[in-house]
Amino acid sequence: MSLFFMNFLNGVSLGMLLFLISIGLTIIFGVLGVLNFAHGSLYMLGAYFCFQFVSLSHNFLGALLLAPLFVALIGGVIEGTLLRPVYGRDVSFQLLLTFGVLLVLDDAVRLIWGSGYHIVDPPAFLGGVVRLAGFTYPVYSLFILFIGPMIGLGLWGFFRLTLWGKKIRAASMDREMAAGIGIDVNRLFTGVFMFGAWLAGVGGTLAAPLRAIGPSMGEKIIIESFIVVVIGGLGSFPGAFLGAMILGLINAYGAQYLPKATMALPYILLAIILLTKPRGLLSKES
């Protein structure tokens, strides 16, 4: 029973990280119509920037503030110079282009920080452990469990209550109409991409104390993020949350109950959901 409970916590905290990475992906797709293959690399950049800031200043919270901003800036450059020419083209071109971006970022990281692994410590007040159901459990994971929904709620409020949020939602429903009512679509697109990149950066920064930071760490996460946003419903915000939770829990309980099948489980789940709900669980269209 306690193992069941522990793996519930494990699954949910993994789900929270997946959620943070996936919402950026789903927002970018929802508004720009671009499936960003390099999103995992932006997450990776978040982790590396976090490592850099923490090793310079020993201040994790400062890194949490700064690292995602740097990622957002890089996102802005990518959107402004590379993505803009391919809007409206077939999704395969965007995949190829963002794949090119992924290759460049992966190698750039290796050239700057080397091919070895780095680790980041959580701040001291989050570094401890608590006892739960006969296990010790890291405070930092509880922090993730807490901050995930906070960021989720913050985003929800942003989209529902602020002017920018409403503009973004309008643009994601109908780009032409948005332009018609005087929204500067170019600026909006840049803003949204930077925002998505920022979220990936937040994911990377928050993941840094839990993961070994190494080359190509973004490639592992990108397919999982694709699965999350597709089973949740592309462009859907609550869908990304639901998808991330499902994937996180499947990972945790799979390890406990079906260890031989963990590799296939996410894909089997994906197929079942897409065949029963072709647009994902919480899609806007169905």
Next chain:
Amino acid sequence: MNGGVTKRSVGLVAAALAVLVVLPFVVGTYFTMFVTEIMIMGIFALSFNLLFGYTGLLSFGHAAFFGVGGYMAAFLLIHGFPSLPLALLLGTLAAGLAAVVVGYFSVRLDEIYFAILTLGFGMMFYTLVHQWRSVTGGSDGLTGLVLPPLGIGGFQVDVSSPRAFYFIVAFFFIVTILVLSRIVASSFGLILMSIRENKERTAFTGINIRAYRLASFVVSGLFAGIAGGLFAVFDRMASPSMLHWTASAEPVLMTVLGGAHVFFGPVVGAVLFFVIEHVITQFTDIWMIFLGGILIPLVIFFPEGVLGTLLARRRGKRFKGSGGDKA
């Protein structure tokens, strides 16, 4: 957009054919193998493009059929199966069978959902091959294939000779081109293209969209299986990496790079991909940053793929020229 083979291109093809025949006698062993691999990947990419360029379905799990074809052939040959052509044929059929199953479920979906669903199926096959140690060798794959000699008209050809295998692959490459170009120019191909252009309108004419898509999916899977079988023979192994999603990405990248809406686009893409990689790895092992740095401008400046855009540009010039004559 013209799917078929025009008269002009027949001349080009004849020239290409001549080059193909002479090539292994003028270049060294490695380049013979280099071109062999390009032709195999060319078959793979062409098979993918029947589905993508002509039917409008972006498969991100096509490596499953490439892999099934490869594993079947490798499995037979490793257990002493005496006939290479038969092993390839059975590999192809196995790939076709896998395509029937995957296609049956997948063709109901469109666009990105189709892409992700095929990715999911592809990764299921990958997992199967990776985990089924007793049959597929697990992560190690099936390695060290021993190739039976090929009997052609009384001669015993040693298939492991790079030049002999080059011609075997060239044969399949040409057959693939002939068959697929026939298919896309046939009424079947025209229906596929009209499904791509407008699914609803095509359905109104009483055409069973799903059946046509499935047929396209299976043909595409069959040819991917041929490519996979040849690849396994070429590398004397079948490894799980043949089925990974990164392997599914390869024909996508080649096709988009070359041009999905011209028949030879995927082949040009395969050539470009291999040549670019070869040149880059020649002088550096941080090849990713250079490959990415070349891919990005290619995508931006060639909106129809490299071959597609070049052809469109020439056609555009010619039209402009004729317009000038009239004035």
Next chain:
Amino acid sequence: MKGKRIVGKSLVMGIFFAVALVLTLGGVAQAKRPIRIGSVYIMSGFAATYGKFAKNGLNLAVQEINKAGGVLGRPFKVTFEDSRAKPPVALRAFRKLVYEKKVDALIGLDSSGVALSVVPVLKELKTPLIITHAATPDVTGKKCNKYAFRVSANLSQNVQVAARIAAKTGAKKWTTIGPDYAFGHQTWEYFQKYLKKLNPNATFMTTTAFPKIATEDYTPYITTIMNAKPDGVIISLWSGDLINFVRQANKLGFFKAKFKVLMTLGAATEVLYALKNQMPTGIWVGTRYWFLANNSPVNKKFIKAYKRKYHVYPSYNAQNAYAAAYVLKAAIEKAGKVDKEAIVKALEGLTVEVPVGKITIRAGDHQALLDVSWGKTAADPKYPIRILKPIVTFKGAEITPKVSETGCKR
């Protein structure tokens, strides 16, 4: 008029000198044509650190050898290729090196899957390959062949030591956490086989954990194994995965639990450097070369040179690649000529002293007999990383199965 003649004269002189220069240089080049080595490792992706270390080690050895006059008066020249951890890519690289670059010998390989697919093709490439990392017993076992040699400790040697240490701990009920591919499963299978022989009372649990390669989150596996309450756990995760695992296991109190923990590749320096003081102390860890395991002059010289050049202590992958260059040098000198078949012959039964110790390449299966060291992790203010204290070293002959037991038939 006169000017013209001078021009003409100097032109003739110029041509004469140029030709003379080309001829002498050509002559020198002829005599000093480098001995070409082709080298294939993982240079990109999540395990790129292996390729980096191997490259460092090999480059250092080649520099030393060339500075000391080369081999038979000719320098070594290495061409590196990236295997990307994918068998087809690695095979393409091998073909390029042999057919296009015309290399005289090959050194390389990290991944066992890659090694198993490339080794059979060596019979076509007809070029000796010295494997320095890939640990699958099969390339010097049932898939062995004339051209494949290995100078690094393989899985069975390493796990044999693990089993001996495990037997001494007295722990009875064992389980494992390992990567979900051949390496992880074989480690567990060999461990059971060897430990059962040493300690017939040992039992092996059905609750095991095989997370897939590059798993990000190990917590469910860790809690599941802890909950199963074993007496001992053998862990065969490596590199980035091991780093991830150790950090997450620390937080869950894994190393403070009652069971014994053995990590077959826990003493790899890339792991220790990344984890620093987060590596728990008092844990038995293995490696394929531990830089403090012996005090031989060869080892000391290597550590000093490596540290000066790369500012870190050498990892096992660096030592293994470094050793391969010296083994190749010894083989060519023994053969007396740079000829592939002669090198193959010379490699068989060859004994060379390299940093890890004196190693002998068995003629029967081409596996090197070498010392394998394990140790308990310990803190030492003199080192920036955890070191091993005490260190136990087993002789190669003691821990290597007989050739007849390896399945190697040539």
